[in-house]
Amino acid sequence: MAVYGYEMDEHRASSSRRRRSLYHNLGGGRLADIMFWKNKKESGTILAVFTLIWFLFEVVEYPFITFLCQILLISIFIFLIWSYIGSSQLIQRKPPSINDLKVSESTWRFLFTKINWFIINLYDISSGKDFRLLFLAVVSLWILSVVGNYFSSLTLLYIVFVGLETVPMLYELYEEELTYAASKSGRDMKKLLNNFNSKVINKIPKAQTKSRRTM
Numbered sequence: 001m002a003v004y005g006y007e008m009d010e011h012r013a014s015s016s017r018r019r020r021s022l023y024h025n026l027g028g029g030r031l032a033d034i035m036f037w038k039n040k041k042e043s044g045t046i047l048a049v050f051t052l053i054w055f056l057f058e059v060v061e062y063p064f065i066t067f068l069c070q071i072l073l074i075s076i077f078i079f080l081i082w083s084y085i086g087s088s089q090l091i092q093r094k095p096p097s098i099n100d101l102k103v104s105e106s107t108w109r110f111l112f113t114k115i116n117w118f119i120i121n122l123y124d125i126s127s128g129k130d131f132r133l134l135f136l137a138v139v140s141l142w143i144l145s146v147v148g149n150y151f152s153s154l155t156l157l158y159i160v161f162v163g164l165e166t167v168p169m170l171y172e173l174y175e176e177e178l179t180y181a182a183s184k185s186g187r188d189m190k191k192l193l194n195n196f197n198s199k200v201i202n203k204i205p206k207a208q209t210k211s212r213r214t215m
Contacts, residue, residue: 034046034165035164035165035168035169036168036169036172037165037169043165046165047162047165050158050161050162051158053154054154054155054158057154058152058154058155058158125137
């Protein structure tokens with residue numbers, strides 16, 4: 001019990017440093033704030049919207065074209081009514097201008113930067129410079145292709161999204177217990193492998209080879 005308490009105190013002492021490291025490794029920006037639920041209202045809204053989309057298309061099987069057209073029709077009627085009411089000064093808030101609706105160049109620049117980053121890393125992995133990374137990429141893509149046979153693309157994306165929104169938060173809440181369990185499992189596995197090597201592998205007789213010199 002004393003050893004357990006000492007190890008848990010040691011993990012608690014470094015938990016805040018690891019948490020900051022994980023948060024900054026994820027970018028430390030708005031995306032990391034959403035994943036760690038720093039703004040619970042924004043994270044909950046995004047999760048609810050994605051859940052609604054998944055429910056409409058996968059459970060209700062709502063046609064995508066019908067959904068898209070109806071959203072566009074609703075938007076047209078909202079802007080039309082808003083422009084008439086705004087021009088008659090019945091409400092104080094004016095409708096948005098065309099400049100407010102345009103996507104900024106920084107958004108497109110950020111998107112293309114991420115696409116270029118993905119292409120560069122894919123080429124770097126495919127070059128075979130790091131065989132371990134190449135092997136992990138091939139195995140991961142193969143597992144993903146097998147899993148894709150049992151789920152639709154939208155369901156698979158929804159599972160990944162829910163995982164990205166919940167796993168970092170759960171890790172932050174139970175970081176001490178998870179880190180301790182992982183380190184203890186690693187030590188137990190290492191001890192088991194050492195015992196296996198000493199009791200089984202090392203007792204296997206090795207073949208004696210005689211070196212011959214050619215005259």
